[in-house]
Amino acid sequence: MRDDVKLVDEFVAGWLSRREFFIRAAALGLAAPVVSAVIGTGADASAAPAQASVPRPASFQAAGGGVLTFGAWQTPDTMDPQKTGLAATGRILANAFDPLVWRFPGDETFYPGLAESWEVSPDGLEYTFRLRQDVKFHNGEPHDANAVKYTYDRLNDPANGTLETVPRGFNRVDVVDPYTAKVVFDTPYAPYLILLAAGNWRTLPPKYAAENVEGMSLTPPGTGPFIIKEYVAGSYAVLERNPDYNWAPEAYFGRQGPALLERIDWRIIEEPGTRASTLESGETNLIEEIVPAQYETFKANPDLQIIEQATLGCPRKVHLNCTKPPTDDKLVRQAMNYAVDRRVITDVIFKTTVEPAFGPLEKLTPGYNPAVEAYYPYDPEKAKQLLDEAGWVMDGDYRKKDGQELKALFIVIAKDAFDEPAQVIQSQFKQVGINLELTSEAEPTVFNTYNRGDQNLANIFWWGADPESLYSLYHSSQIEKGFNWAHYTNPEVDRLLELGYEESDQEKRMDLYRQAQVLIMEDAPLIPVWGKKALMAGQKSMTGLHFTLNIYPLHYNTMLGG
Numbered sequence: 001m002r003d004d005v006k007l008v009d010e011f012v013a014g015w016l017s018r019r020e021f022f023i024r025a026a027a028l029g030l031a032a033p034v035v036s037a038v039i040g041t042g043a044d045a046s047a048a049p050a051q052a053s054v055p056r057p058a059s060f061q062a063a064g065g066g067v068l069t070f071g072a073w074q075t076p077d078t079m080d081p082q083k084t085g086l087a088a089t090g091r092i093l094a095n096a097f098d099p100l101v102w103r104f105p106g107d108e109t110f111y112p113g114l115a116e117s118w119e120v121s122p123d124g125l126e127y128t129f130r131l132r133q134d135v136k137f138h139n140g141e142p143h144d145a146n147a148v149k150y151t152y153d154r155l156n157d158p159a160n161g162t163l164e165t166v167p168r169g170f171n172r173v174d175v176v177d178p179y180t181a182k183v184v185f186d187t188p189y190a191p192y193l194i195l196l197a198a199g200n201w202r203t204l205p206p207k208y209a210a211e212n213v214e215g216m217s218l219t220p221p222g223t224g225p226f227i228i229k230e231y232v233a234g235s236y237a238v239l240e241r242n243p244d245y246n247w248a249p250e251a252y253f254g255r256q257g258p259a260l261l262e263r264i265d266w267r268i269i270e271e272p273g274t275r276a277s278t279l280e281s282g283e284t285n286l287i288e289e290i291v292p293a294q295y296e297t298f299k300a301n302p303d304l305q306i307i308e309q310a311t312l313g314c315p316r317k318v319h320l321n322c323t324k325p326p327t328d329d330k331l332v333r334q335a336m337n338y339a340v341d342r343r344v345i346t347d348v349i350f351k352t353t354v355e356p357a358f359g360p361l362e363k364l365t366p367g368y369n370p371a372v373e374a375y376y377p378y379d380p381e382k383a384k385q386l387l388d389e390a391g392w393v394m395d396g397d398y399r400k401k402d403g404q405e406l407k408a409l410f411i412v413i414a415k416d417a418f419d420e421p422a423q424v425i426q427s428q429f430k431q432v433g434i435n436l437e438l439t440s441e442a443e444p445t446v447f448n449t450y451n452r453g454d455q456n457l458a459n460i461f462w463w464g465a466d467p468e469s470l471y472s473l474y475h476s477s478q479i480e481k482g483f484n485w486a487h488y489t490n491p492e493v494d495r496l497l498e499l500g501y502e503e504s505d506q507e508k509r510m511d512l513y514r515q516a517q518v519l520i521m522e523d524a525p526l527i528p529v530w531g532k533k534a535l536m537a538g539q540k541s542m543t544g545l546h547f548t549l550n551i552y553p554l555h556y557n558t559m560l561g562g
Contacts, residue, residue, distance in 0.1 A: 066560045068542075069265045071275040071287035074415065075234045077444050080216040081202040082155055082162040085483075086443070087463050087552070091288075092237055092266060094199055094552040096138075097222035100129055100148075102249045103197035103465075103549050105309070110193060111249035114143055114203065114223060124188035124504050131179040135247055137205040138221035138228075145181035149173040150206035152183070164200070167192055168471075168501050188502045190509055191466040198465040198549040223247075225259035225556045237266040253546075253557055260544065260559050270415055279304065279537055285560060286538035286545075288553075289417070292351035298537040305542070309534040311551040312365045313469050314462035315357035316418070318410075318425070318527040319450075319486035326406055327456045331390040333524035337376035338383035339432045345421045346530050353535060357528035360470060360520050367467035367510035369517040376524075383432040392433065399433035407435040410457035411449060414442040418459040421529060450485040458485040461532055465549045467513040471497045474520055486525035493519050 076089035081097060084090070101118065102111040115129040135143035152173045155166045169187035176182050183192075195201075205221050219228045225248065226239040245258045267284065269275040272291040278284040280301075290298060290306075298304045320327045320336060327333055342356035359372030392399035392406045399406040408429075412422045419440070426436040436457070441449055450458045460483065462469050471478070475497050478484035496516040503509040520526070534551050541561025546554040 065260070065262050067263045067265055068261050068286060068555065068558060068560060069267060069278075069284045071267055071269045071278055071284040073268075073270060073272070073275065073287075073289035075268045075270070076231075076237075078217040079220050079228060079231055079237075081204065081220065082151075082160075082164045083217070085163050087550075090199060090463070090550065091552045092228065092239070093202065093222070094224075094548045094550070095226045095239060095264070095555055096220075096224045096228050097199070097202040098224045098247065099196050099199060099202070100131075101193060101197050102252065103194065104252060105312075105547055105549060105551065107252070109252075110197065111252050113197075113249060114247070118193075120193075124190070124502075125185045127183045127185075127192060128176070129181050129183070131181065132247055133179050135223055136244065137208070137223055138242060139205055139208050141205040141207055141221070143203060143205075143223050144178050145173075145175040146178070147203050147206055148181040148183075149175055150209070151201060151204045154204065154209065155201070167195070167201070188504060190501055190504055190506075191468045194466045194549075195468070199552070226264060235268055237268075239264040239266060248556055255557075259556050261555060264555060276537075279539075282539075285542055286536060286553075288534070288536045290535055290537045292349070292353050294537070295351065295353050295535075303540050304537055305540050307534070307536040307538060307545065309547055309551055310362070310364050311463065311532040311534060312362055313464035313532070313550075314360055314365075314460075314473060315362050315531045316421075316459070316461045316529050317357060317360070318529060319458045319460055319473075319484075319488075320525055320527065321453055321456050321458070321485070321487050322489070322523075322525050323487040324453055324456055326392075327408060329390055330524060331386045332392075332406075334376070335383040335386040335390070335432065336429065336434065337524055337527050338379045338386070339428050339434070340376075340425055340527055340529070341378040341428060342529055343378070344428075345424050349420050349424065350530065354530045354533055357531045359517050359528055360474065360526060361467060361513075361517060362531055365464070365467055365469070367513035369514035371514070372517050372521050372528075375521045376527075380428075380432050387433060394433050397430070397433075398435045405435055406433060407437060408456035409437050409439065409454070410459075411446065411455040412438060412440045413446050413459055414440045416443075416459060422459070425527075451480055451482075453487050455485075460485055463532075463550045463552075467510070468497075468500060470513060470516055470520075471501070474516075474525065488520075488523065488525035490519060490523055493523075 074088035077086050078084050079089060081093055099113045100115040102113045114131060114135055116132050117130045119128045131144060137143060152166055154160050155162050155164060167189050169185040169189045171184045171186045174182040174184060208221055209216055218231045225242055225245045227242050228237060229240045230238040240263050241259045241261060243258055246256055248256055250256050269278060275287045276294045279287045299306050320333045322328055346354050346356050361368045387399055391401045410422055412418050422438055426438055429436040462473060472483050474484060474488055474493060476489040476494055479487050493516050496512045500509055500512045503512060544557035544559045546557060548554050
C-alpha cells in the first residue's frame, strides 16, 4: 500500500490524531488541499484521542517496527544525567528519561508526564506533584515520591560531584505520601516548570543510583520509551524499546503504549563525510550535523529528506575573557566585535544554512531583545579607531603598546565545528592588527581550562528553553565552576539575572532579561557569531520525528517506511 493512502486510511479510522496526521502528511509531502479535504472528513482525534482498544492494522505495526540507525556527531561524556552538560548526551537521555511535565516547541501547553497533575502555591515557593502510580524505572524500581526526593538530595550533596545543581532557591523535597512530592523553595524560582519540561532534574532510581556509580555513567535506568542497554564511549549506544511504556502525553502524541521502533542504534561517527556516506549507502537512517557541502546534495536526493529546526538558548559565540590581558580592556573587546564579519562565516563556510547571531540569546528564545542587533556591525575602521584609543599602535603586521604585541589566545574546543570559523576570525583580527593564536583542546578537560581562564577567547553555545540561560553564562557566580568562560562580572547584570528567577509576572520577567542583554552587549564579553540549528538528513520514508523543548530529537513516534 502506498504510504500516502495508508496514512489517510489510518487517520480516517481514528488511529492517528489530527496533530500526528499533519506531521506525517508534511513529511510525505501531501498537498495542502488534500490535507484539508482529509481533515474535513476524517476523525477529529485531537478532540478524541485514539483509543487503545481500537486495534491497529498489521501494516501499521510493521511500519513502526525495525531499527533506526542514527549517526551522531559527538561522543557523550557520561550517561549520568546529573554529571553531564553535553547536548550529545542530552539527545540520548531525552529518549530514556521522561520529565515530570512536558512542553513542546511552538506549544505553550504544559502536558502531564510522570506527574499526572501539579499545583503551585500562590507565593511560588511550593510545587506539589501528584505522580502517576503505574510508572517503573527500567530496572523495576517504582517511580515515586521517594525517587523525586532522592534525585534532589543527590544533587544537593557536594560529595556526589554532580555538574547539574539544584534549582536556585531550592530548600527540600517533602514526601507527602508515596506518590505525592512537594518541592519547596526558599525564594521563588519562576522558570522551574519550563526547565523541568526541557529535561532538567530527571528523576533517578534511588537504589540503583546509590549502588552503581559506574552503571549510572553507562546505562542509567530511566522511565522513558527507550532503555539504554549498552554504551561504549566514543563508539555507540544501544537503545531498546521499553515494552512497559504507557505514559506518553496522549493529548500531544495522539496515542499511548510503547515506542514504534524496536531499537535505536546510536552510532558515534565524528567525521562528517563518513556520516554522509553511511546515509547515502543506507547504513544509517538518520544523521545529524550535516555540513553545508552536503546540504544541496541531500536536498536533491529523492530518497532523502532534510530536517531543519531553529533552536532556543544561546547561539554559537566566542566568550572574551574579561580578566586576562588584552581582553580585560572593554575597548579591545568592542574592537574585536567590530572586526568580525559574521556573513563570511554564515555565507561562505556554512553556505547560508545558518544565520548570523547578534546577541547573547537566540532569536526564538522568550525575552529576546532585538535591540542587540544594532550593536557591532562589521566595521574594521571602527575597530582600528577603538584600538588606537586603547593605546595599541600599528608596528609592522600587528599593534603594540609599551613594547608588547597585541596578542590573544583562542583555545578552540576540538571537534566542535569551530575550527574554520576560528581561522576566519584569526584572519579578520589580523586586518586590524590583532595577533590571534589558535590552539585546541578536547572536552571535557577544556572546561577546566576555561574555568581557570588560561584563554582570551573560548567558543561556546547553550541549549535552553528560557532566558535564564543567561545566568549560567554571565552571572559572576558561574566563573570558577560554571560556564561563565568570559570571567565576566557586572553587579547590575547579576542583579537582573537574580530577579529574573523570582519575578512571577512573565512580562516583567522578560523585561529584566531584555535589560540584561543590552548591558551585556555594551560590556562586550562575547562575540555572537551564528544561530544554532538542528540540521539533519534522513531517509524519506522516516516519519513521526518530534523534538523536545530543547530541540533534541524525540523518537517515540518515529517510524521507518517500508
